Amino acid sequence: MSAYGPPGGAGPVVYDPMTLPVDDNVNKYTFCVELKSGQWFLQKGKMIAYYGAIEFNGIGHGRLDRLVRTSFHSPLHAIDWVVADGSGKMLLADRAFDVNSYDLDNGNLTIRSGNLLAFQPSLTLKQSIVPGFLTLIGTGKFVAASNGPVVFMEPPIRVDPQALVGWADCPSPCHHYDHGYMTGVMGGLRAMTGLGGASGEEHQFEFVGAGTVLLQSTETLMAEQATGAVPSEPGVPGGGVPGGHGQPPGAPRLPGQLGDLQRRFGL
């Protein structure tokens, strides 16, 4: 035993490569991944420490071409991701947010791009048709961060846009506006500006069908990852084709972006 332990077993737990958990949480905010000459995809800068021999390479690294071809289909996110390659144990954390791992068994899950921390290459990462979200397909483990613990809900459900982390196995959500929100120019203005007594809950995302919806227990969003632009083609939601109805159903509406409401009121 080393001399630097706390006396009498009191004090903090000291971890070494033997006692660190395998692909599990060390505490609520730190996750340990074991690599046995394997690979994991992770978001840049989320590794806090590792034991062993692990190499970190950008997605564009030539040797990883085959891996990227089979598991990474989100070219616009490529600069945010790296591949950890080697043997050892690696600790992941993200700005002291809660981290959790989830297992997908031949399933699919869509998640806000800023919340996804790492995933096994047995999963395939694709860009969701909903801007700002990523979809994981296949079987394997992934690690996601959330602001506060994650709650699981079942559709039918309406959720606050800021609390939504992701959803699994159910269709993409649609927007839901409370009736009062849509009546008259004043109602619209009130809801948009918050002046004159809006409750702040006039707008929700509505989920239907069978599946699971993941919510975080706060309405403070985690910083978004830049998701880039999708190809500018007719029929691609958010493709920015002039004259088309750019906003797809289910796109998170950004503050200050009025979209179809703007047209409706002739503003």
Next chain:
Amino acid sequence: MFRLQGSKVLAVDMTGDAVKAKNGSMVAYDGQMAFKKLSGGGEGLRGMVTRRLTGEQMTVMEVRGQGTCWFADRASEINLVNLQGDKLYVESSNLLATDAGLRTGTTFTGLRGASQGNGLFTTTVEGHGQAAIMSDGPAVVLRVSPQYPLIVDPGAYIAHQGDVRQSFQSGVTFRTFFGEGGGEAFQIRFEGDGLVYVQPSERNTIAGDV
């Protein structure tokens, strides 16, 4: 005697002895307490000048009395460290309190410090007793042993103790300049025998961007 009350408040039970704590970090006390500001971290004139020159300034107060005193700082997580004659290296901004019997000082860290954006110097705490260090999120304590060296991201490192050698390793390659770097371009490698404290969060460093 240091103990944690929750994870963000440090309670110190005192019977006429003293602790050194970050200036202004007292949140409550009962009993009789006297608070005295220690200029230059209580290291005398030489320490004061060294700290001024090295940028490792810390404003420290000495708390002496009978009773219990509670300390906290910006709701940071607090971690207790036991020192038995070994040396703790910690950034002055992460040090909350130490037993008055512990010696504090400054030491040169070289490139590691620079990569953390914390300057080239760090604070040392030496002797027998307890210290409390702060972190953003609860710290994970990792053992470094001769057969298992540890590599740490500079932004997540907060402190280490024991007989540990550290070296700076860089993964900067030509790819970094094309924006295809591994995202972990700067790392600190710890070898030897000791403990390293890492926090589940990364400070903003130059290393974070490449």
